[in-house]
Amino acid sequence: MPRIVVLSGGVGGGRFVRGLAEVVDPAELTVIGNVGDDLEVLGLHVSPDLDSILYGLADLGDEERGWGRADETWHALEEAARLGGDAWFRLGDRDIGLHLVRTDALRRGEPLSAVTGRLADALGVRVRLLPATDDRLRTWIQTAAGDFPLQEWFVARRHRDEVDGVRFEGAETARAAPGILAAFGDARLILIAPSNPYISIWPILAVREIRDSLERRAVPCVAVSPIVGGKAVKGPADRMLARLAGGTAPAHVTQCYEGLLDALVIDEADAGSVDGLAVRTIVTRTLMTDAPAGRALAEAVLASAS
């Protein structure tokens, strides 16, 4: 029975989940993936975070590029671009194969959680991966230049606009995907992956039923900070923390999860800046440079929580 619930974004979260799946029975794990950065491009429903997690667990991801499929080709997108189609969001041919299957299933009325389960089964993934919600929930980035859908800001505008805030379209009415509330009920541990709090974890917490489950938890909730030495490993998490929380110290990370955390796992490089931290800290090496590092981080987190 799944006993560990992980809230996760894409790349960093995916690596962490992969490390976890190597140190506990994968069937013990329920991963709740962010869908706030899902998008429709060329008519395809793309779920970048779910796919990063899935590709990581199935050992199909491109480790060097950090996203998408290994041994990928780009012929469909090249052709679409030549014919006037949208090509700003990079979709490889193998990746498109998955998006076609998912999009077709969604159009036939299958919920995203059911499709995701089928895809995971087909790829031999034993971790249970659930989207935060089957309902439409989309992250919008508020900037001085206007509000943008997450991927447009992140990819097309290369996250150059400073972020004044985030909002989650559809969150008011979104229900937790089937299986999530039961997973919280059975859990002996809740983990928050080292993902960007604002655009990877908040969209999950924006689902009322999920936030409620965390607030009422009877088991520990431990977050892994996405910050190493005051900097984001990848992406704009540090810039967003500095602007929206006032800094990139561990205390600024915990501010993002007020009332939801029992402990924060931080990197050795940040051990000197734990002033004002209201939760227990666990100091370890959090940089997942390779698979063994991901496993070691997972082991440290589990050891601290047990």
Next chain:
Amino acid sequence: MPRIVVLSGGVGGGRFVRGLAEVVDPAELTVIGNVGDDLEVLGLHVSPDLDSILYGLADLGDEERGWGRADETWHALEEAARLGGDAWFRLGDRDIGLHLVRTDALRRGEPLSAVTGRLADALGVRVRLLPATDDRLRTWIQTAAGDFPLQEWFVARRHRDEVDGVRFEGAETARAAPGILAAFGDARLILIAPSNPYISIWPILAVREIRDSLERRAVPCVAVSPIVGGKAVKGPADRMLARLAGGTAPAHVTQCYEGLLDALVIDEADAGSVDGLAVRTIVTRTLMTDAPAGRALAEAVLASAS
């Protein structure tokens, strides 16, 4: 101004159209393509005949295979198949790029004729290619084993079931695509490509406005027989003619176009079986083994009609 209108199916018709475009100004040609074998597969709207014509004219087709794109890869379909998606209809990666652009445009409400025009422009094709109709029109094959959508019978069942009849779903209400009636009005010559009469040309003629235009024509209409020496060059045209028209002689081909033809172009191999033929015959070599052969056929047809 386009002065020649050609009714065409996919592969054989596409070769003929390509030959024509090499011997007259492509801007003189309006090609009306069959859409009866269009299908939705993996959520993609595929128009096999329009695409065969387009790929031929843009010199992108795989000459050896006879369909699809040259230098093609199959990664998206491989992946879709592994994930439980439909893979009975072979779609290559470059081909999928085009289907994505078309499907997305159709979902946004752009008519098929407009999308097709954009695709042709993007590929530098100067021939005007129009679908017979922007409305949904689908060919069904009636057999002892039941009725099948064209592609299911042709591809998935490998046209093994003998055909008792064909019907065209949606034909009653289908309107000719914009530009078709004007093209007939301006035409000095109407040609019917060497395509399967029943499943490539009849679905075009099933559009009432198109059949009416042909019946009321003031200019010659010349068909090229798809039969060489009593056999189809490719596909089931000979079996269908034998069963539905009683034979594969030129007279059986003209039966398919009763009241619509002024002349029939036949192969030298069929010159001895013109008994009972009510229209003028033009005897030449109709087998388009290569591009020069396609050009020669086009020249012979145009010479006979002028």
